[in-house]
Amino acid sequence: MARDRLSRAPFHDKQAQPGYFWGTPALAALRVRRVNWVEGFHVALSSSSTSDSELADAAREYGAHVARVARRLFDALAAALGLGLGAARAASYLAERDGFLRVYRYPPCLADPARNRLGMEAHTDSSVLTVIAQEGGVGGLQVLHDGAWRDVVAPPGGAGDGDGTLLVNLGDMAVAIGGGDACRSVRHRVAAGAERLSLCYFAFPRDDAVIRCCHGSRYRPFTYAEFREQVQADIKATGTKVGLDRFLAEAPPLKSPADEAASTTRSSAEEDSQIGG
Numbered sequence: 001m002a003r004d005r006l007s008r009a010p011f012h013d014k015q016a017q018p019g020y021f022w023g024t025p026a027l028a029a030l031r032v033r034r035v036n037w038v039e040g041f042h043v044a045l046s047s048s049s050t051s052d053s054e055l056a057d058a059a060r061e062y063g064a065h066v067a068r069v070a071r072r073l074f075d076a077l078a079a080a081l082g083l084g085l086g087a088a089r090a091a092s093y094l095a096e097r098d099g100f101l102r103v104y105r106y107p108p109c110l111a112d113p114a115r116n117r118l119g120m121e122a123h124t125d126s127s128v129l130t131v132i133a134q135e136g137g138v139g140g141l142q143v144l145h146d147g148a149w150r151d152v153v154a155p156p157g158g159a160g161d162g163d164g165t166l167l168v169n170l171g172d173m174a175v176a177i178g179g180g181d182a183c184r185s186v187r188h189r190v191a192a193g194a195e196r197l198s199l200c201y202f203a204f205p206r207d208d209a210v211i212r213c214c215h216g217s218r219y220r221p222f223t224y225a226e227f228r229e230q231v232q233a234d235i236k237a238t239g240t241k242v243g244l245d246r247f248l249a250e251a252p253p254l255k256s257p258a259d260e261a262a263s264t265t266r267s268s269a270e271e272d273s274q275i276g277g
């Protein structure tokens with residue numbers, strides 16, 4: 001269905017559908033530094049409207065299931081890290097109904113054999129958890145590890161190569177909930193190439209939940225609403241998401257002139273970006 005609604009439908013039909021975007025996933029109203037080779041639909045799970053489109057209905061049904069998967073994963077993670085959240089705080093840190101889904105289509109981009117064009121720029125997710133279902137055997141998702149971009153290869157299984165496998169990213173909010181050192185939100189991107197479809201569910205804290213870690217934190221207490229507004233303000237002002245560094249309990253040390261010089265020569269592998277759920 002996603003292929004029919006995205007690949008085969010004429011542009012003006014897609015554009016007329018609620019939640020359609022192209023070139024950048026969510027922040028279309030903000031400045032885009034570089035157009036991403038992507039289009040898709042944004043579907044809020046909390047929306048009370050049940051039939052803005054057949055695709056949205058199907059996405060919401062899928063979203064309700066994957067939200068339960070995210071709940072179980074988050075509770076297991078919090079227990080494994082000994083965060084001692086308690087049921088009410090855990091529920092406010094991952095608000096199942098406040099999540100959203102994006103149905104992505106990365107159109108084929110075969111004219112660029114070096115795969116230099118990006119389906120999605122490098123970023124960390126702002127979410128607590130992101131659960132990605134991707135079309136098998138296509139590839140394209142990459143994570144930054146030890147300074148190099150590495151392909152995420154889904155293990156074979158399910159209906160085809162990688163079909164039936166869910167990939168899970170920890171987002172910036174998981175890092176803050178863990179106090180800063182317990183886990184990391186991995187920097188990732190999507191390389192353009194063959195056509196690719198993916199379905200991404202993003203789980204967030206409740207807007208007013210105050211994020212603090214009982215074991216001490218590198219970050220000052222803040223709400224997700226504050227974080228989101230800061231990210232949008234930074235993107236508007238500079239085209240770049242600063243993210244959690246804005247919420248450090250102690251300001252980072254002033255950079256020496258030598259550090260400044262080094263940071264201007266950083267590799268393109270570490271290039272910043274502005275997007276992500």
Ligand SMILES: O=C(O)CCC(=O)C(=O)O
Pocket residue numbers: 025102104120125132134141188189190198199200275276277
């Ligand atoms: O399409 C994908 O597999 C990843 C998309 C992504 O990273 C995002 O939406 O934040």
Ligand SMILES: [Fe+2]
Pocket residue numbers: 123124125130188276277
């Ligand atoms: Fe992402």
